[in-house]
Amino acid sequence: MTRSTKQASAAGERRETKPPQAAAARFAPGARVASATPAAVAGPAHVEQPMAYDAILLSGFGGPEGPEDVMPFLRNVTRGRGIPDERLEDVAHHYHAFGGVSPINEQNRELRSALESALQTAGIRIPVYWGNRNWAPYLDDVLAQAAADGVRRMLAIPTSAYSSYSSCRQYREDWADALESAELQEVMQIDKVRQFFSHPGFVQPFVDGLRAAIQAAEAEGHERSRMEVLFSTHSIPTADARLSGAGLFDGVEGGAYAAQHLAVAERVMAEAAPGVAWQLVYQSRSGSPSTPWLEPDINDAIEALEHRSAVLVVPIGFVSDHLEVLWDLDHEARETAERVGLQMHRVPTPGTDPAFVAALVDLVQERVVGRPVGRRRNTTGIGPWFDVCRPGCCAKGGASPRPAIAGLVP
Numbered sequence: 001m002t003r004s005t006k007q008a009s010a011a012g013e014r015r016e017t018k019p020p021q022a023a024a025a026r027f028a029p030g031a032r033v034a035s036a037t038p039a040a041v042a043g044p045a046h047v048e049q050p051m052a053y054d055a056i057l058l059s060g061f062g063g064p065e066g067p068e069d070v071m072p073f074l075r076n077v078t079r080g081r082g083i084p085d086e087r088l089e090d091v092a093h094h095y096h097a098f099g100g101v102s103p104i105n106e107q108n109r110e111l112r113s114a115l116e117s118a119l120q121t122a123g124i125r126i127p128v129y130w131g132n133r134n135w136a137p138y139l140d141d142v143l144a145q146a147a148a149d150g151v152r153r154m155l156a157i158p159t160s161a162y163s164s165y166s167s168c169r170q171y172r173e174d175w176a177d178a179l180e181s182a183e184l185q186e187v188m189q190i191d192k193v194r195q196f197f198s199h200p201g202f203v204q205p206f207v208d209g210l211r212a213a214i215q216a217a218e219a220e221g222h223e224r225s226r227m228e229v230l231f232s233t234h235s236i237p238t239a240d241a242r243l244s245g246a247g248l249f250d251g252v253e254g255g256a257y258a259a260q261h262l263a264v265a266e267r268v269m270a271e272a273a274p275g276v277a278w279q280l281v282y283q284s285r286s287g288s289p290s291t292p293w294l295e296p297d298i299n300d301a302i303e304a305l306e307h308r309s310a311v312l313v314v315p316i317g318f319v320s321d322h323l324e325v326l327w328d329l330d331h332e333a334r335e336t337a338e339r340v341g342l343q344m345h346r347v348p349t350p351g352t353d354p355a356f357v358a359a360l361v362d363l364v365q366e367r368v369v370g371r372p373v374g375r376r377r378n379t380t381g382i383g384p385w386f387d388v389c390r391p392g393c394c395a396k397g398g399a400s401p402r403p404a405i406a407g408l409v410p
Helices: 003-011 067-077 085-096 104-121 139-148 165-181 200-219 238-243 255-272 298-304 323-339 354-369
Strands: 055-060 128-132 153-158 189-192 227-234 277-283 310-314 343-346
Touching: 055 104, 055 139, 055 165, 067 085, 085 323, 104 128, 104 354, 128 139, 139 165, 153 165, 153 354, 165 189, 165 238, 200 227, 200 255, 200 310, 200 343, 200 354, 227 255, 227 298, 227 323, 238 255, 255 277, 277 298, 277 323, 298 323, 310 323, 323 343
Parallel strands: 055 128, 055 153, 153 189, 227 277, 227 310, 310 343
Antiparallel strands: none
């Protein structure tokens, strides 16, 4: 932690900037994974050795909690990309439409509380710390507090289920930044749970939600033959998508990122709405218009629907109903559906659904007991995913790799 950051944290002052990027990650002698516990330090794909952890690190994206936070938050999100404030204002108005407050922080407070209670019930009596990548509580401040509380080994849970730079490796980079900023590289060890897209507890809330949406549409008089299900997730640059998945999906359009979403969508449809038409779509695109991103955009997909009377939107890429769900789906996509004469139903995200919270507890138990990979819960043809990220997995397209933990270099 820099001196100015330490002083601001100690004084309880408002802080607008996330930790600086780490210069390096620390490897113990003979280690293949930086800042890892003894069970993961050699870099096995799946850790089947029991490990006692002192705490859980629930890691969120972060969001503003007042109008004055919006622009500093967006500068943190886009740091290093050279995006001027004028362009950030285009996104800022989404937050200002909700009073400058993103719901994501309160949602993560609720998830933290639910997870801590569920862990206690399961007999895992360790605390859950919550830290954000882009706004307070910042990860380095949280790690500093955890260290002061005596924590030395943490198991991190990112609030993102899939494999890509922004949903996996960037978390690992930010943990490395936080360890260096807090001067804890030689003190604290952090492992991460596997990407949990294929865990049945993550999938089940979408199954339940789609069943309910189908029933509601039928009650309104819509026949299943005139419905279409759109599974929506965050678009990412196609260059990043190609690099997701440690080379397991080379030559597959969209790489592991698209393949994982498609696998989950197929499972949801098989259980909730067999025979109903569906497709995978993308939302929340940002960045230069000249940079290719995954398509189709959800609004384009809605406009292109023919012979349909109802569209059922499943936000399969998201853990909670945060701003990108509320704005991009409940506002923009709904407006598009109304304009073209379609009735739209949007399925809830997992949030604090008991099945999802139980899934997170199960992911912790996997590592605490060293559960063999063949006995792990998995509901798709892909997975269970890696505990320790493989070399090159989820790299940033066109960029040199930055220091990261919980995976093999680079």
